[in-house]
Amino acid sequence: MMSVCFKEGIKISPDALTEVINGAGMDIRQILTHLSVWSAGEKVLSAETVSKEANNAKKDTPLGPWEVCRKVFSAEEHKTMSITDRGRLFYHDYSLAPLFVQDNYLKVMPHCPKNEHLKRFALAADAISMGDMIDTKIRRTNNWSLLDVEAMCASVLPGHYLEGHVNAQIDFPSWLGKNSKKNKFSRLLSELQAHMRTSISGSRSAVKLDYVTHLRNNIVRPLAKEGVAGVNQALEVMHAYNLLREDLDSILELALWPRQKDPMNMVDSKVKAAFTRAYNKDGAKLPYAIQAAPVKKTWHGCE
Template sequence: GQVGGIRSLWVDKHAPRSRKDLMGNGQQINQLDAWMRCFGDEEKQSAERKTSKADGKKPDIHSFKSVLLSGPPGVGKSSAAKIIAEQHGYSVVQLNASDVRNKAGLREHITPLTTNQSLSAWCGAAASQPTGGVGAGAGKTCLIMDEVDGMSGGDRGGTTELIEMIKHTKAPIICIANDAYCPKLKSLCNNTFPLKFGKPIKTMVAKRIKEIAQSEGFNIPNPVVLEKLVEEGGNDIRHIINILQMWRMDSDVLSYADLDRKMKDGHKEKSVLQTSLFDVADYFLDRKHAKASLGEKLDMFFYDADAMPLHIHENYLKNRPDILPSETGKYAEFNCMRRFADAADAIAEGDVVGNCIRGKQQWALMPLQGVVSTVQSASFVRGSPGSWANSTGADAWRRPTMGFTFLGKMSTANKKKRLVGDIERSMRDISSANRTEVACDYIPLLRARLTAPLIAEGQNGIGEVVALMEEYGLDKESHDAITKELLLSKGSEDPMGQVDAKVKAALTRAWNAGSHKIKFVRGKAGADALASKGTGGFNIGRSGEMEKEGDEGGDEEEDEEEGEKGAASAVGKGGAGKGKGKASGGGSGGKGSGATKGKAA
């Protein structure tokens, strides 16, 4: 189609214009329609509750100021939100949350809009308007925040700012995400009503695709071709329309033979049509794809450029490589090990390229990383990926995995490193040991001294444990980390497992009942608590150092790190006094700085 002399995209030209153009998800659309119709009107909401026969056990959509539309791409979430809002007379303001990411970005994009008459009722000016909600006036605005699952990651304050907007808004806010179960959206889900969209059925999509193709002069006479195309496209109508527009440039007729040929040859097989990461994972290690061209393999690499090297790294030793006839015989085992070594070298070279890409922003090297870390490394060990799938006993480690256990182990290691760092900073006024010395010398001995009195004396040993924790500046979280989470090996026995449950509960009550000196504070909440007690215009930052109020970096998102819980305990009378000058753990960090005077290390 032509728009102003310029060829337009079919997905825009044939986008839904009214509610009748929306496919599937009828129940979700009806709920959204009722919510928009009754928003801000308590009488209508009450009548709607009676009509819907709400039993009070399930969440009521009318008690929320925002809804979260979630589902796979191409199912009509954005179109449904915009059409329903306009149907009820709202002026739609749609923001792409992947661009408006952090707190400052949200405020920058939203603040200028407050000068518009239609937004005056939305951002606080509604308080000066007559009673009746946003709907009572000429300016009715609906804010659509698209791709809210792209607001998190490395951004700070974006999700928190959006939640604050939802709490104080007087206009409907519709959030849209592909994955409602994204961990970063957990706090947002608590403030929105979920509406989960699913893919429409195959026959419905095929009918719509045929209408669009006929209007564009693209003849698909065989209905089996339509169903096959929809099936391979994963019922994603937007994706299928884009493919059809590309194929229309070559021909005006699509037969079954044409579809089969285009899928296999000219259009990169399944890399063009939708597939899952699990289908792509073994592409490089399987001998069936040995004759694929380098271009096709790079296409598979760019399906997920971060996941593919991880999958190769975790599974190349678990693959049964094909050995050439010349490599069999006496030195067959040696030749097999040589192949594994060559693959390891290629993976290491790929890591070097990856560090250069991300460290120096040399993104033009991405194809080279794909060739080295994925294509070349897999070529050395290509064979049968599933040959060890049923391995047991000593060979159980050879079972193929998805390739992401490395990420889990790295996350666990980073968490333990953070916990050790917190303990080291808490002990600064009594010990000069660094993080390594604390982990190797102090923590094992502290673990024994924190658990032995409870095992031997029960509740009578609680006083000794609390006194030791106060001496070393430890809080309850540090106590739990030392006694359980920071065990040196996976098979180590949990010493707190020998302590009676009643004694554990009594220890927690005894610690919470008293006030303790705070020497190190985690998170923004703890710093604010100390600031309210009067620290002379200073806050204690995340690293435990004193920072002036207003310094950069103090506006961090509250949910940036999952393990942080604010202040360690109740605020005591003041900062730490003089250092004790002694420590009960031997080794290189055995003696602290006796002359140390500290406020908060």
């Protein structure tokens, strides 16, 4: 860039040019535009003038959620940021930013006496909870004018209370994965409840709490203990509750708690195969229609 300035007859110090480059976010097009505009009147650019103009024309560069989370809690960054600048961090991604703050605020080391740490974490937790309540209100009532309030509660206040540094790796919000798993389990429970509707009167919660574990035990135990001889007993339970073969997989997944062994692993693979063959061969009549996979349309027998 110094050679460009020399050829254009612009006199500027290397330090001032470095400020221009940093202010433009290394964007060469914006650097050339700034130099062209500033040198239109005079070819000699003082360091003071360039510094002032570069700061005013600083490029807004998008930050990733990890960098945003780090800046929210960074005491070093806060030295040059106003409260408005801290609030703008929230708007880089107002859906993800609160989740990053909530998932990582306990990894922050506040720059304050140790006897104040617990109090500051409690204040930050209260602010994050309030921000979550506001977010729920926004999305339920479509009242987006509350975003500034959410930014204050979900980002600015936690960063203020825990101003310091993040002393561990910033993790991606685990809530997203857990929410996806919750939705999947909810769908599986709805399917089970629909299939078992003629045999039970319980809700989805009742299916999960009162039926799933007992169904699993009464289907899997005969297979694990008696082997092939227990296939008929397991099938009787399946037919009594109008379950599909795929429903057994859902039951096994729903009944499995963290750090708990899957009882189906105790069943021999030959017994599993015999159970599947017996179920398919039996062809029990079900009181509901099974959604089959879509069939490709053909034209005169050709796909």
